[in-house]
Amino acid sequence: MTHHLFNNKKLLILGVIILLLFWIMFVTADHKSNEGSIEYFLHSAVDPLENGLSLMIGFFQKNIKNILEFHHTQGENKKLKKINNYLLTKQLQFDALKSENKRLRKALEFKNTQTHDLIVAEVIAINPTNWSATLTINRGRNLNIKKNMAVIVPEGVIGRINEVRDYSAEVILITDPRQGNIIGGIIARTKALVLISGKGKQNRFCLVQPAGDSHFTDLKKNDLVTTAENSDIFPRGLPIGRVVKLNKRSEKVINQALIKPIANLTKLQHVYIVRMKQDPITRLEEPPKE
Amino acid sequence: MIIVKLSLLVLISIIIQSTILSSLYMPGLLVTPDLVLVIVVCLALLRGSDEGLIIGLCAGLLLDLKDGNIIGIQALSKMLLGFSVGTIQKKFFKDNYLIVIAVVFIATVFFDGFNLFLYSSFGANYNFTQAFLNIIIPTAIFNLLVTPFFYYFLLNSEKKMNLNGEYKN
Structure with missing residues (x-):
């Protein structure tokens, strides 16, 4: 049997490739800190194309209503059609500009309210x-x-x-389930430290576990989870999600909970990168002079 | 030439998957069809186990590199997919679309299940039942819907190339 297997070159090559792939998996699972040169090359080639396609999709999504309206007014007389098209185009342009303006204003307001x-x-x-x-x-x-x-x-x-x-x-x-994608946070009501890990983008929830203890002492549905005070990465006090389900180990012991992220992660168009976090400093009162 | 064409096809399908298809969210469903899987199955059915294995390996590696997660999982899964579908290729009549669709559906369920097992083995936080219901089955249905278009295109290209004598099977 073994002799026959090794005589079959194709199966032997397949076996070697499988072993090699498993080796790569183990290496990349443990030491995936920096992007390799092949990945870098692939992304450099693909990202501009994706950028272009993304712009095209955005263009079509914004103008599809315009095109449909244009077809609808084709049956009307020429003069009305011209006026209608002109007004409609203008209206849509105004609407697009208005919504763009609203979005940018919201973005600017958000940016201005942040110290980061x-x-x-x-x-x-x-x-x-x-x-x-x-x-x-x-x-x-x-x-x-x-x-x-x-x-x-x-x-x-x-x-x-x-x-x-x-x-x-x-x-x-935050919903990515890969190993190591864990962030620290606190339950806003009780200030209890928690660890948050992803459950997959289809699941749309994150798993919350107590940071130090084996179970939660006080946790309720709808509790807000925010970033921790001492986070190295995230500005403090930013909402992460709300508790939607409590996983009980026994009648009174809650060891895990599920939170629903506050942000809608399925319809993200613009995001903000915190290049440098500048949390407001909590000043301590000076001791009275003797 | 054929290798360049196939590489371009796989690369384009990955780009389409991450841009156009990702922006076509349907309410309640958050998966995109796995075009690469569909292409690997179609090509393996048309060209056999050797080509299926190579195309699956290369496409999977590209997907792994683009994904930025653990390298090798998609490569192994797509390679085994290409090889196994290519092995049974001679038992089917190539013009029968229903068989191709059935193979794509079964292959998606089986090999996405294999992916789930591998990702979970490397520490990913998946619930098996939910992953099957929320990822694998919807992906299989989406794949099933896009398969006829891809297979029609690939089958016609194959017939044209056979007529022009670009390669011999």
């Missing part, structure tokens, strides 16, 4: 596989973006920078 150094980025691609929750954004090393910088939206935290390239970067969302 924020960079606005556009989402140009979403991870092609269904197994990771990552995004590609159009800001990179050219704007001094670095690995592990926090990525937020006005509603709250969405993730952190995972890989940085010259003109783009990859954001790993």
Whole structure:
């Protein structure tokens, strides 16, 4: 049997490739800290195409209503059609400008209310596989973006920078289930420290576990989870999610909970990268002079 | 030439998957069709186990590099997919679309299940039942819907190339 197997070259080659792939998996699972040169080359080639396609999709999405309306008015007389088209085009342009203006105003207001150094980025691609929750954004090393910088939206935290390239970067969302994608946080009501890990982008929830203890002493549904005071990456007090389900080990012991992220992670168009966090300093009162 | 064409096809499908298809969210469903899997199955059915293995390995590696997660999982899964589908290729009539669709559906369920097992083995936080219901089955249905278009295109290209004598099987 063994002799026959080794005589079959094809199976032997297949076996060698499988072993080699397993070896690569083990190596990349343990030491995946920096992007390799092949990955870098692939992303450098693919990202501009994705950027272009993303712009095209945006263009079609914005103008599809315009095109449909144009076809609808074709049956009317020429004069009315001309006027209608003219007015409609203008109206749509105004609407588009208005909504753009509203969005930019909201972004500017958010940026102005923050003490942190924020960079606005556009989402140009979403991870092609269904197994990771990552995004590609159009800001990179050219704007001094670095690995592990926090990525937020006005509603709250969405993730952190995972890989940085010259003109783009990859954001790993808080729902990504991969090993090591854990962030620290606190239950806003009780100030209890917790660890938050992803459950997959289809699941849309994150798992919350107590940081030090084996179970929660006081946790309720709808409790808000925010970033921790002493986080190295995230600005303090930013909302992460709300508790939606309590996992009980026994009648009174809650050892895990599920939170729903505050931000809608499925419809992200623009995100903010926290280039430098500047949390307001809590000043201690000076001791009275004797 | 054929290698360049196939590489371009796989690369384009990855880009389409991460841009156009990712932006076509349907309410309640957050998966995108796995175009690479569909292409590997179609090509393996048309060209056999050797080509299926090589195309699956290369496409999977590209997907792994683009994904930025553990390298090798998609490569192993797509390679085994290409090889196994290519092995049974001679038992089927190539013009029968129903068989191709059935093979794509079964292959998606089986090999996405294999992916789930590998990702979980390397520490990913997946619930098996939910992953099957929320990822694998919807992906299989989406794949099933896009398969006829891809297979029609690939089958016609194959027939044209056979007529032009670009390669011999």
